[in-house]
Amino acid sequence: MKDILTATYGHLFENALIEEIAENGSYKKVPSGTKLIEIGSYIKGMPLLLSGAIKVLREDDDGHELLLYYLEQGETCSMTMSCCMGMTKSEIRAIAENETELIMIPIRKMEDWTAKYKSWRNFVFESYHTRLNEMLHTLDSIAFNNMDQRLLEYLKEKVRINGSRFVENTHQEIAYELNSSRVVISRLLKKIENKGGIELHRNYIKIINLDI
Amino acid sequence: MKDILTATYGHLFENALIEEIAENGSYKKVPSGTKLIEIGSYIKGMPLLLSGAIKVLREDDDGHELLLYYLEQGETCSMTMSCCMGMTKSEIRAIAENETELIMIPIRKMEDWTAKYKSWRNFVFESYHTRLNEMLHTLDSIAFNNMDQRLLEYLKEKVRINGSRFVENTHQEIAYELNSSRVVISRLLKKIENKGGIELHRNYIKIINLDI
DNA sequence: ACATTTTTGTAACCAAGGTTACACATTTAG
DNA sequence: CTAAATGTGTAACCTTGGTTACAAAAATGT
Numbered sequence A, B: 001m002k003d004i005l006t007a008t009y010g011h012l013f014e015n016a017l018i019e020e021i022a023e024n025g026s027y028k029k030v031p032s033g034t035k036l037i038e039i040g041s042y043i044k045g046m047p048l049l050l051s052g053a054i055k056v057l058r059e060d061d062d063g064h065e066l067l068l069y070y071l072e073q074g075e076t077c078s079m080t081m082s083c084c085m086g087m088t089k090s091e092i093r094a095i096a097e098n099e100t101e102l103i104m105i106p107i108r109k110m111e112d113w114t115a116k117y118k119s120w121r122n123f124v125f126e127s128y129h130t131r132l133n134e135m136l137h138t139l140d141s142i143a144f145n146n147m148d149q150r151l152l153e154y155l156k157e158k159v160r161i162n163g164s165r166f167v168e169n170t171h172q173e174i175a176y177e178l179n180s181s182r183v184v185i186s187r188l189l190k191k192i193e194n195k196g197g198i199e200l201h202r203n204y205i206k207i208i209n210l211d212i
Numbered sequence C: 001a002c003a004t005t006t007t008t009g010t011a012a013c014c015a016a017g018g019t020t021a022c023a024c025a026t027t028t029a030g
Numbered sequence D: 001c002t003a004a005a006t007g008t009g010t011a012a013c014c015t016t017g018g019t020t021a022c023a024a025a026a027a028t029g030t
Helices: A002-009 A013-026 A080-084 A107-116 A118-144 A149-161 A171-177 A182-194 B001-010 B013-025 B079-085 B109-118 B118-144 B145-162 B173-178 B182-194
Strands: A026-030 A035-037 A045-052 A053-059 A067-071 A091-094 A100-106 A198-201 A204-207 B026-030 B036-037 B046-053 B053-060 B064-071 B094-095 B100-106 B198-201 B202-206
Touching: A002 A045, A013 A100, A013 A107, A035 A067, A035 B064, A045 A053, A045 A067, A045 B053, A045 B079, A053 A100, A053 B118, A067 A149, A067 A198, A067 B118, A080 A091, A080 A100, A080 A118, A080 B036, A080 B118, A100 A107, A107 A118, A107 B118, A118 A149, A118 B053, A118 B064, A118 B109, A118 B118, A149 A171, A149 A182, A171 A182, A171 B109, A182 A198, B001 B013, B001 B046, B013 B100, B013 B109, B046 B079, B046 B109, B064 B118, B064 B145, B064 B173, B079 B118, B094 B109, B094 B173, B118 B145, B145 B173, B145 B182, B145 B202, B173 B182, B182 B198
Parallel strands: none
Antiparallel strands: A026 A100, A035 A091, A045 A100, A053 A067, A053 A091, A198 A204, B026 B100, B036 B094, B046 B100, B053 B064, B053 B094, B198 B202
16 A cells, blocks of 8 residues: 555655555545545545545535536545534535545544644645635636536536546536536537537537637 | 734634744734735735634636625634645735734744644634635525525625624625626615615615515 | 337527616715 | 716616426337
8 A cells, every 4th residue: 555655645745654644544446426425424534535536516405516626636625624623514525536546544643644744734735725726716617607618617627537538427417517407508518519519429428629 | 912812812822822923923903995915916924813804805807706705803814824835826805894903924934833833723724624614605605596695695794794784885896796787786685675674875775684 | 029217409488687778866076 | 066976776678597398319127
């Protein structure tokens, strides 16, 4: 486990910390679609991502969903961290976007390390920083863009995250994540197809060129 | 300065830290409307709020504004902190909502204290936590509520923050902060007035009862 | 092979909220 | 005191995106 940790976090953490993580963390490999955190649940540990990606979603009382952002290799979930410290319930849902490897760290170790390792403090601050900025970006997108722009952004992000020009989602799934309705998404996708940006198929979309 | 600091932060910070803050921080009292941080500017220091309130705003490239949240007594600006660490430009604008007293802390001290004082670390984490949750709340509001609900929330928050049943804003100002248009806000305000929730006047709104 | 479920396409309609335009009242400046 | 600027009220209209309804294609189960 030390080797795989060093590969992703070697340039961030000093050796002693890597050792401690390897001792205390538990390695997990989960398939795409695994629900890692549910809204309202208490958090047991904090994930360090080794490979893959995790999507973080928000849901309101009426079950309306909204995709917040993705976590990728070398990142951690600040929301989780934040919940751990306050011992509060999770405000978000986390689902593996594709096959994901991660190391779960028990919360009790975190305070230790924050006092002990400067590199750990920097990592924690850094991830709060990135997360706040991601949230700002999501907020911008909802507040200032209309649905076709949001849809384009969504598709671009999917391509980037999954490293594939084939977005394997139904229109309904996309509608959920953008908090819209299937009919609207189908309509807008068709418009993008007509402009030559994508090719629509059952259960997947082939991306041609989204800069249109 | 130590006394006023102890009044607000005494229950959070140990004495030694209070002393250090008193030594290194500079006290400021700013009138309502003072611009404390501008988008794109670099941050010189981190504010600790003693009294009053600061509103934090986001703006897109076309000048559309959006109110994110308020900072109150005993709080600090995580965005600022976050920017300081990364030495990046500010993503937000901060304006004093009313007369505000604060202590400005030079950034260079922060890393010291993070290593040295557990109470400081807790404070910093705690404020990241609150800020992330505020952001989530703002996002919920935009994504899941429509304008009349957002307007009601806005008015309630104003009453709470300013401790007055008189909201001293023009419809145009409200429209800016909600990223809407004056006509729409006037329309919705009139609807609330007709239901007996408020009384409309030039330059101010008298709040009667917003739970309607 | 046939029935059922899932997914997509499309039309018709609706509601929220943004836009333009203009009237009128109040305040401020000269 | 008069002219200009500012703030509000309201109507008419438009755009975006949400809703309902239905058809048809593709996949799946039995």
